[in-house]
Amino acid sequence: MTAIPNSIEARHIASVLHPATNFKALNADGPLVMTQGRGVFVKDNQGKEYIEGLAGLWCTSLGHGVKELAEAARQQMETVAYTHMFGGRSHEPAINLAEKLKELSPLDTGKVLFGCSGSDANDTQIKLIRYYNNAVGRPEKKKIISRKKGYHGVTLASASLTGLPVNHALFDLPMDGVLHTETPHHYRNAEPGESEEDYAARLAGQLEEMILSEGPETVAAFIAEPVMGAGA
Numbered sequence: 689m690t691a692i693p694n695s696i697e698a699r700h701i702a703s704v705l706h707p708a709t710n711f712k713a714l715n716a717d718g719p720l721v722m723t724q725g726r727g728v729f730v731k732d733n734q735g736k737e738y739i740e741g742l743a744g745l746w747c748t749s750l751g752h753g754v755k756e757l758a759e760a761a762r763q764q765m766e767t768v769a770y771t772h773m774f775g776g777r778s779h780e781p782a783i784n785l786a787e788k789l790k791e792l793s794p795l796d797t798g799k800v801l802f803g804c805s806g807s808d809a810n811d812t813q814i815k816l817i818r819y820y821n822n823a824v825g826r827p828e829k830k831k832i833i834s835r836k837k838g839y840h841g842v843t844l845a846s847a848s849l850t851g852l853p854v855n856h857a858l859f860d861l862p863m864d865g866v867l868h869t870e871t872p873h874h875y876r877n878a879e880p881g882e883s884e885e886d887y888a889a890r891l892a893g894q895l896e897e898m899i900l901s902e903g904p905e906t907v908a909a910f911i912a913e914p915v916m917g918a919g920a
Contacts, residue, residue, distance in 0.1 A: 696721055696733060697718035697719055697721065698718075700718070700719045700721065701714065701715055701718065701719070704719075707842060708842070720732055721733040724752075725740065725748075725751075725752025725753055726751075726752055726753040727751045727752060727753065728740055728741075728751055728752075729752070730752065740752070764781065773802065782802060785800070785802075786799070786800035786802075805841070806840070806841050806846070807840075807841030807842055807843040807846040807847075808841075808843070808846075809841075810840045810841045810843075810845065810846040810849055810911070811841070811843055811844075811845045811846050813909075813911070814832065814845050814849075817830065817832065817908045817909050818830055818908075821908055826905075828905060828906050829905060829906055829907070829908045830865050830906070830908050831865050831866070831867060831902055831906050831907045831908060832849065832865065832866050832867070832907075832908060832909045832910070832911060833867045833868070833869055833895065833898060833899070833907060833909070833910045833911070834849045834850070834851055834866060834867070834868050834869075834910075834911050834912070835851050835868060835869055835870065835871050835872065835912055836851040836868045836869070836870055836871045837851050837852060837871040837873070838850065838851045838871065838911075838912060838913060839851075839852065839913070839916075840911060840913075842855060844859075844861070844863065845863065847859065847861055847862075848861045848862035848863045848866040849862075849866060849911055851868045851871065867898060867902065869891070869894055869895050869898050870891055870894055872887075872888065872891055874887045874888075895910065
């Protein structure tokens with residue numbers, strides 16, 4: 689499909705830069721422009737309907753067109769549209785949400801630090817790890833071990849944690865201090881006759897070997913997904 693001049697597809701190609709997109713295919717075929725959503729369904733600008741299985745990027749799990757959410761957003765926008773949390777500022781919705789998240793968390797203590805995305809959250813984890821170890825006098829304890837084929841984001845730091853070559857190629861990643869051990873995929877990577885338990889034990893052993901090889905005094909963290917979202 690070739691985008692018609694002045695069409696919404698042509699305007700898009702001329703103006704919008706995408707993440708994680710094949711630009712040759714985009715320029716040839718044009719974008720998929722969504723215009724409506726209701727529940728789990730969305731429609732494109734040609735009227736074709738889709739089941740929106742990804743829930744945005746896992747951020748619209750309650751569906752589209754939910755009147756209660758729209759009303760809550762309207763009320764908040766009319767009250768105060770935005771205020772940041774730097775320098776000790778706060779607002780009641782953030783406090784309420786933090787208290788609810790603590791209630792749902794299995795941890796007895798702790799506080800909530802809000803971010804804008806998963807990539808942002810993982811970048812912040814790296815900053816906290818570095819800050820903490822500097823503060824307690826362990827400046828050498830900074831290395832983070834991730835898994836091959838794991839997914840942790842696409843910003844400079846979080847893409848380093850991500851174990852997918854496509855996220856590293858041409859970006860000079862992973863950055864220093866990020867290591868990758870094997871991926872836990874029994875179906876594809878187990879040895880003949882190896883049980884899942886034995887396979888898991890072997891990978892745990894490989895992780896331990898990497899930590900000992902690098903030096904436990906230099907390894908600060910291991911990151912892995914309890915549930916796979918976008919890895920391969």
